């Protein structure tokens with residue numbers, strides 16, 4: 001595969017594993033504050049991000065490229081409130097969406113149809129990722145400092161489970 005794309009994909013897989021690490025940090029922040037439902041929601045997100053990173057690894061390997069794992073930055077460890085944490089999650093997803101769009105631009109410029117097709121899954125996924133985080137931010141803004149409302153949201157988020165991969169998907 002083209003060296004520029006190989007390098008950009010390697011950088012991006014690091015960003016996906018960083019996402020996983022960031023959400024694991026948030027999961028532990030929630031667990032510490034006895035918000036087990038939010039912790040569960042984040043733990044599912046941790047797995048999703050790991051799967052995203054693995055998809056990039058599989059693609060690079062399938063194209064005969066070389067995967068190079070680099071150091072993953074330390075994530076933030078504390079937040080002012082659950083709302084603050086989910087706002088960070090939303091902003092982080094917007095950042096990841098920008099990165100994906102830049103990869104698509106690169107694939108198009110390079111005429112790499114396989115890379116472009118591979119990335120389209122992520123383009124759609126990012127719409128869902130942003131929407132999911134934004135919906136939780138919206139709910140938390142509604143309840144503000146109401147503990148009962150917060151506990152209800154926590155309970156609802158605790159029902160999240162990892163969706164089974166579609167048949168034939170490389171997950």
Ligand code: OFO
Pocket residue numbers: 016019048049052092093096126129
């Ligand atoms: Fe991998 O989608 Fe979130 O970061």
